Amino acid sequence: GESVGLHLPTLSVQEGDNSIINCAYSNSASDYFIWYKQESGKGPQFIIDIRSNMDKRQGQRVTVLLNKTVKHLSLQIAATQPGDSAVYFCAEKGPSGGYNKLIFGAGTRLAVHP
Amino acid sequence: GAGVSQSPRYKVAKRGQDVALRCDPISGHVSLFWYQQALGQGPEFLTYFQNEAQLDKSGLPSDRFFAERPEGSVSTLKIQRTQQEDSAVYLCASSLVGGAGGETQYFGPGTRLLVL
Numbered sequence: 001g002e003s004v005g006l007h008l009p010t011l012s013v014q015e016g017d018n019s020i021i022n023c024a025y026s027n028s029a030s031d032y033f034i035w036y037k038q039e040s041g042k043g044p045q046f047i048i049d050i051r052s053n054m055d056k057r058q059g060q061r062v063t064v065l066l067n068k069t070v071k072h073l074s075l076q077i078a079a080t081q082p083g084d085s086a087v088y089f090c091a092e093k094g095p096s097g098g099y100n101k102l103i104f105g106a107g108t109r110l111a112v113h114p
Numbered sequence: 115g116a117g118v119s120q121s122p123r124y125k126v127a128k129r130g131q132d133v134a135l136r137c138d139p140i141s142g143h144v145s146l147f148w149y150q151q152a153l154g155q156g157p158e159f160l161t162y163f164q165n166e167a168q169l170d171k172s173g174l175p176s177d178r179f180f181a182e183r184p185e186g187s188v189s190t191l192k193i194q195r196t197q198q199e200d201s202a203v204y205l206c207a208s209s210l211v212g213g214a215g216g217e218t219q220y221f222g223p224g225t226r227l228l229v230l
Contacts, residue, residue: 043222044157089156091156
């Protein structure tokens with residue numbers, strides 16, 4: 001199938017380890033931050049989101065941390081599995097885009113090794 | 115349940131040809147979005163519809179790009195006189211409602227366009 005993220009930074013982890021994927025966002029006025037997972041040949045898949053009035057949100061095996069002071073977002077994946085291998089994108093939206101336009105970051109490829 | 119579907123999945127066009135890409139959003143979703151994703155990059159916003167109204171087309175790269183959603187459901191992205199720089203994956207997304215708030219956008223599989 002087609003390849004996503006041929007030239008993206010890669011994070012390599014062992015199966016069972018925890019993964020941390022980082023993202024710097026640009027607009028201090030953004031209100032919502034979202035993490036998407038994109039597997040080769042597929043569209044982005046929603047993982048978790050967080051609002052700007054929060055600094056941490058947990059889902060199933062995933063945690064998103066937001067540091068508004070330094071405009072930094074991170075996605076933590078616990079007990080990483082081979083099925084987690086994909087390209088991960090952070091996205092932001094806010095008043096500048098009418099809360100409709102998603103602005104995506106550059107993406108990070110996660111490679112999980114058995 | 116059925117997600118967002120797009121057709122065709124792959125399209126090869128000769129430079130100068132017109133192409134039409136179709137998006138079927140999730141049933142009942144009011145908002146529909148088109149994004150363009152170049153190889154190795156994140157998706158970039160093209161345009162947004164709320165029902166049949168095109169409320170934002172600020173991301174369309176040129177007047178060769180045109181999108182419509184005449185009945186507020188299926189949408190078509192048309193590219194006239196295709197150029198090699200139009201080669202990309204075109205993603206469609208839909209959400210239940212639009213406007214302020216944290217409504218999740220659900221993406222389709224995309225149409226991979228290659229212009230020769």
